[in-house]
Amino acid sequence: MxxxxxxxxxxxxxxxxxxxxxxxxxxxxxxxxxxxxxxxxxxxxxxxxxxxxxxxxxxxxxxxxxxxxxxxxxxxxxxxxxxxxxxxxxxxxxxxxxxxxxxxxxxxxxxxxxxxxxxxxxxxxxxxxxxxxxxxxxxxxxxxxxxxxxxxxxxxxxxxxxxxxxxxxxxxxxxxxxxxxxxxxxxxxxxxxxxxxxxxxxxxxxxxxxxxxxxxxxxxxxxxxxxxxxxxxxxxxSFIGLSNFLSAKNENGRAKVVNHNGQLPASFVVPEHLAGETDVSFASRPSEIDFTTMEDPEGLHGVITRKAFLGEIVDYQMQVGDQFLRVQKGRRDPGPEPGESCAVKFLRPFWYAENE
Ligand SMILES: Nc1ncnc2c1ncn2[C@@H]1O[C@H](COP(=O)(O)OP(=O)(O)O)[C@@H](O)[C@H]1O
Ligand SMILES: [Mg+2]
Incomplete structure (x- = not known):
């Protein structure tokens, strides 16, 4: 009531x-x-x-x-x-x-x-x-x-x-x-x-x-x-929790991360409701990203540029083309070191129009 x-x-x-x-x-x-x-x-x-x-x-x-x-x-x-x-x-x-x-x-x-x-x-x-x-x-x-x-x-x-x-x-x-x-x-x-x-x-x-x-x-x-x-x-x-946004181009329903020449995951499919958008934004939370093998077809490739211990969690900065992602893992999880190439998988990504 x-x-x-x-x-x-x-x-x-x-x-x-x-x-x-x-x-x-x-x-x-x-x-x-x-x-x-x-x-x-x-x-x-x-x-x-x-x-x-x-x-x-x-x-x-x-x-x-x-x-x-x-x-x-x-x-x-x-x-x-x-x-x-x-x-x-x-x-x-x-x-x-x-x-x-x-x-x-x-x-x-x-x-x-x-x-x-x-x-x-x-x-x-x-x-x-x-x-x-x-x-x-x-x-x-x-x-x-x-x-x-x-x-x-x-x-x-x-x-x-x-x-x-x-x-x-x-x-x-x-x-x-x-x-x-x-x-x-x-x-x-x-x-x-x-x-x-x-x-x-x-x-x-x-x-x-x-x-x-x-x-x-x-x-x-x-x-x-x-x-x-x-x-x-x-x-x-973006206002609730930590957030990452990767700018991407919609090419016939497949998203291509801007200025990124490496392998693109097969799962980077733009959802139906954004079919008319050329510039899309691929959103993720640092805690909902996992490191995976370089061979994983669902993995996005990049390089670790920073690794910081925040006590219980480890905060990674990963460069993807000319953009950056934040990844957070528990301190007990093994993870890559700065300078290392790596691949990440997104557990629960969101998609938005770039200029929403
Ligand atoms: N007495 C006032 N006279 C003119 N503008 C005001 C006055 N009080 C608030 N505003 C304007 O109203 C808007 C909302 O302010 P406010 O309610 O204080 O926001 P918040 O509490 O979310 O920070 C702001 O643009 C602010 O400048
Ligand atoms: Mg106030």
Whole structure:
């Protein structure tokens, strides 16, 4: 059942269309991410859902409550939406104690002292901040400050948690840890999440479904697995996970890698839907390529130009004509050395028009 619903939501800033006819629905308790490069309209969308930004067109609903609709001249202010918000910047007040930072939205709502204390302490316990409650948040690390912001959003017992790149100011190790903390809090409190990020691995780790956005326009909405396995287009393929693209010419249905004179695998057949395209792009993921023998008819030939140990995996750069491929194998797999000729086989290639 849909809980939060965006219907034809559009936002224009002068000539810029920041968000273009956006539609999606989120279930109760779902973790939904909006993923896309900087400037694609994620923050603007979140601010419209929160009520900090007017819509140019469209409607925002929660359950059967209309929150925003310029056409119907309807607007519910943020404080009546019961949404928790956490931003990228640590929006905590250094002159207030950690406790008072968390209690602040409850005081604004004029709850009685007993309830304020109960909810504040609950939120502090859930975020492991009880021992820090009397000090200033200034004494906390970045992760600690962001926990204060989370606790403050939790204290109002939100129906929906709106998170705008909440972990991007933290170091990578802490970022990973905090993902799981957010997920645990969601399990405990049951709120829905709209999570905005430009970090695909973060979106993959947290989300039930991901929306991929480019220049204000939705590219795909699906589960992390489906987005990874069945990307809707070249942009989604390149934005999720690591990607390789080899430029090729379509010669009567057989693809010929540009500037590559060696043996071409028999399996380089251009799919039917690209029959009309002369310039095609052969896409693969570094983890979905295997080394094979030079005699394998399915192998594409090249030379290893770089080999880097990344701990658990080994990252190869392979030159194919004047183009390069990245190949990643486990560190226990034997692999060629720099300067060696080699052949690779593609486990699950994708094809796109070169200028899609
Ligand atoms: N207040 C504003 N005035 C004018 N343009 C804006 C404003 N806010 C955002 N934009 C523009 O809208 C587009 C989307 O911005 P934003 O929603 O912040 O993207 P993201 O969060 O995905 O990085 C960008 O082109 C940005 O420059
Ligand atoms: Mg943003």
């Amino acid at each position: 849909s809980y939060v619903r965006l219907v034809n939501v559009t936002k224009r800033f002068g000539d810029v269309i920041a968000v273009n006819n956006l539609n999606y629905e989120i279930g109760k308790g779902e973790c939904f991410s909006m993923l896309g490069p900087s400037g694609c309209g994620k923050t603007t969308t979140l601010r419209m859902v929160a009520g900090f930004e007017d819509l140019s067109d469209g409607e925002v609903w929660v359950g059967d409550r209309l929150l925003s609709s310029p056409a119907k001249n309807h607007y519910t202010p943020p404080e009546n939406r019961n949404f928790g918000m956490v931003f990228q910047a640590f929006a905590v007040w250094p002159h207030l104690s950690v406790y008072e930072n968390v209690a602040f939205p409850l005081r604004i709502r004029k709850l009685d002292e007993k309830e304020i204390d109960q909810r504040t302490m609950d939120a502090l316990r859930a975020t492991n901040l009880v021992s820090a409650k009397d000090g200033s948040p200034d004494f906390l690390s970045g992760g600690g400050k962001q926990r204060v912001a989370l606790a403050r959003a939790l204290a109002i017992n939100p129906d929906v948690m709106l998170l705008d790149e909440p972990l991007s100011s933290l170091d990578p190790h802490l970022r990973e840890e905090m993902r799981f903390e957010i997920k645990d809090l969601q399990m405990k409190y049951g709120f829905s999440i709209i999570y905005v990020t430009h970090d695909q691995s973060e979106a993959m780790a947290l989300s039930d479904r991901i929306l991929v956005m480019k220049l204000g326009v939705v590219q795909q909405i699906d589960t992390p697995l489906n987005i990874y396995n069945h990307p809707a287009n070249k942009f989604v393929f």
